[in-house]
Amino acid sequence: MRTTLGVMLLLVLLGAALSHTVAPPATAEERGTPSIDWLLDLDEARAKARETGRPILAVFR
Amino acid sequence: MKAAAPYVCARITNMKGVDIHTFDFDFDLTFAALLMHADGTIYHRYGGRDYTSPQSHLSVASLADVLRKTLPEHVAYAKKPTPPQARAALSVDRMPAMQRKRNQPDCYHCHNVHDAMTEELQHRGRFQKRDAWRYPDPREVGFHVEKDDQAVVAGVEPDSPAAKAGLKKGVRLLTLGTARILTMSDVQRVLHEAAGGADRIPVTFRLGSREHASAIQLAAGWKEPSPLHYSWRASKWKLSPKPGFGGPRLNPGELVAAGLKAGTFAFKVQYVVTWGPSAHTGRNALKAGIRKGDVILSIAGRNDFESVEHFHAWFRLTQKAGAKVVVELLRSGKRRSVELTVVD
Numbered sequence: 001m002r003t004t005l006g007v008m009l010l011l012v013l014l015g016a017a018l019s020h021t022v023a024p025p026a027t028a029e030e031r032g033t034p035s036i037d038w039l040l041d042l043d044e045a046r047a048k049a050r051e052t053g054r055p056i057l058a059v060f061r
Numbered sequence: 062m063k064a065a066a067p068y069v070c071a072r073i074t075n076m077k078g079v080d081i082h083t084f085d086f087d088f089d090l091t092f093a094a095l096l097m098h099a100d101g102t103i104y105h106r107y108g109g110r111d112y113t114s115p116q117s118h119l120s121v122a123s124l125a126d127v128l129r130k131t132l133p134e135h136v137a138y139a140k141k142p143t144p145p146q147a148r149a150a151l152s153v154d155r156m157p158a159m160q161r162k163r164n165q166p167d168c169y170h171c172h173n174v175h176d177a178m179t180e181e182l183q184h185r186g187r188f189q190k191r192d193a194w195r196y197p198d199p200r201e202v203g204f205h206v207e208k209d210d211q212a213v214v215a216g217v218e219p220d221s222p223a224a225k226a227g228l229k230k231g232v233r234l235l236t237l238g239t240a241r242i243l244t245m246s247d248v249q250r251v252l253h254e255a256a257g258g259a260d261r262i263p264v265t266f267r268l269g270s271r272e273h274a275s276a277i278q279l280a281a282g283w284k285e286p287s288p289l290h291y292s293w294r295a296s297k298w299k300l301s302p303k304p305g306f307g308g309p310r311l312n313p314g315e316l317v318a319a320g321l322k323a324g325t326f327a328f329k330v331q332y333v334v335t336w337g338p339s340a341h342t343g344r345n346a347l348k349a350g351i352r353k354g355d356v357i358l359s360i361a362g363r364n365d366f367e368s369v370e371h372f373h374a375w376f377r378l379t380q381k382a383g384a385k386v387v388v389e390l391l392r393s394g395k396r397r398s399v400e401l402t403v404v405d
Contacts, residue, residue, distance in 0.1 A: 036065055038072045042079060045071035049099035055135040057068035057128065058084060058095045060076075060108075060171055 062121065064128035068096075076169040080150040087196040087249065088174035089294040091115050094124065096131045100144035104131045109245030111198055111205070112293045112367070118245045122209040127243045134241070157181050175296035183299075190378065191257055191284065193300055196249040198290040202277055204228050211244045214266075222283070226264055226275040235265040235272065257284035288375035289367055297370075300377035302403045304360075305342030306333045306351055310369050319356055319391060326366045327391070330355045342404055349388070350399035356391040360401075 039045045042058060049056045073079060076088075083101045086093045086108070092115070093108035105127050111117045153159060153169045158180035175195065182188035199205055203221020207213040212234045217224045228234075234242040238251040255262060260279040265272060291297060308331030313323060321327055330353050334343035351357075358364060366372045380386065382405035389398050 036062070036070050038070050040072060042071055042073065042084065045069050046099045049069045052069065053139065054067060054069050055104070055131065056071065056095070056097045056099060057065055058071045058073065058097065059092070060073045060079075060084070060086065060090075060094070061092045 062125060062128075064125040067132060068128065075167075076152070076171055076174060077154045077167070078152050080152055081174055082148045082151055086171075087246065087253075088171045089195070089296050090171065092119060093171065093246070096127065098135065098138060098142070100142060102138065102143070102145055104134050104138070105241075105243050106246035106250055107244050109196075109211075109249055110293065111200070112289055112291075112371075115293070118206070118208050118211060120209050123211055123244070126210060130243055153177055158184060170295075172295035175294075176299050179296060179299040183301075190300075193296065194257060194284045194286055195253060195294075195296070196246075197252040197284055197286060199223075199245065199248045199252070200290055201283060201286060202252065202279065206234075206245050206248065211247075212242050222277045222279055226277045227273060228264070228266065228275075229268065231268075232273075233267040235267060237264050237277075238262050252284070255279070255284070257282075286378065288378050289371050291378060292368060292370040292374040294374070297374050297377055302377065302380050302382055302405050303334070303339055303342045304373070304376050304401070305339065305344070305346035305404075306330050307369065307373065308332060311356065320394070321358075321391075325358075326364045326372075327356050327358050328369050328372070330357060330390075345404045346401065349401040350397075351388060351390070351401070352392065354392070357388060358391055358396070359387075359389040361386040 039048070045056050045058065048054075081088075084095060085103070086095060086106050090108045090110065093106065095103050096105045096107065097103045107124060107127050109118045153174045154165060156174075156177040158177040159165060159173075161184075179188060179193060182192055200218070203218040203223035205215050207215045214223075214228050214230055214232050214234065216230050217228050234248070236242060237248055238254075240247055240251050242248055242251075251262065259281045260283070262277045262279065263274070264277055265274045267273070308329045311319065311321070311325075311327045311329060315329070316323060316325055316327065319327070330351060333346055333351065333353055334340060335347075336343075360372070360376070363375070366375065380403045382403055384403045386401050386403060387398050388401050389396065391397075
């Protein structure tokens with residue numbers, strides 16, 4: 001009984017410690033990588049490129 | 062990827078409704094990218110590959126490189142735009158070959174565009190082998206390029222047109238024809254647009270700190286692809302003549318079990334085509350004596366294929382209807398030879 005309680009306490013303490021030491025994965029923004037808003041329509045992409053003056057990267061796969 | 066941030070990004074997984082006159086690339090590729098202006102001007106193409114792997118020329122470094130280098134071109138172009146001539150839009154699902162099909166798919170793969178082009182010409186009885194000589198591998202003129210910096214020549218075949226033009230390993234291509242070169246696909250596009258007869262393609266390149274201007278002299282027939290270089294293309298399956306059978310290459314264990322030397326090219330006949338529009342080719346193979354389960358050892362004396370795809374490309378690109386080829390095979394441990402008359 002005492003051993004079981006001891007193991008459970010150890011697991012709780014270990015879990016609490018890990019939750020403070022293991023950071024969640026960084027988001028794209030935190031890594032300094034801007035997230036990309038991928039459009040799924042080429043007409044929309046051309047309209048947005050005309051409006052903003054930006055070039056288009058069209059990926060086909 | 063930071064380098065993509067200045068771009069309007071679009072990702073297309075279905076070619077239905079995509080205007081192939083505007084978004085024009087090597088449709089056999091499993092990954093392709095166009096860097097372009099809204100008016101339809103294409104600055105660069107990205108996504109070329111060779112027969113070794115679909116990823117042979119795909120890397121984050123090379124894509125980031127072309128994305129960065131294209132931005133100043135876009136700024137310069139915007140000051141003096143020269144939009145391409147307007148053409149009526151055409152998408153794969155509107156192509157006559159697809160319109161004739163009873164059941165049209167909802168999703169079209171990129172390679173379906175080449176399939177539809179080939180089918181249409183075959184339907185009209187106008188298909189010629191050269192119609193399938195698309196986006197030649199730079200190896201056809203004697204050179205290949207690096208993966209991560211694709212304007213850099215990775216190797217040159219001695220005595221090839223590229224070698225005679227002065228290209229060497231390590232030179233940086235600047236222009237080919239009138240196009241600025243940043244990628245393998247840029248090179249392939251210039252070769253794709255060349256007619257295929259005797260030709261002279263101007264090339265400029267940098268070696269050390271010096272720039273050189275030269276020309277790649279091409280003899281008639283240069284565009285006819287090596288079956289090995291062509292072997293990866295999905296569109297090869299539409300080409301004729303077809304052997305009418307196929308299957309997987311024997312693995313090392315199967316080679317040992319069959320009493321064949323390690324590294325030998327041999328494949329097992331897993332299917333004989335007895336269905337669909339090519340059923341006559343399978344019936345022809347059966348008539349010649351080829352059976353499911355046979356192990357094919359050589360065809361017309363050749364067993365130097367790098368892959369089963371290489372064999373299929375070789376057969377389609379080099380064989381002619383009416384020719385007789387000897388097929389050496391293994392059945393129940395015994396070698397035998399059959400004669401296959403090639404049918405179109």
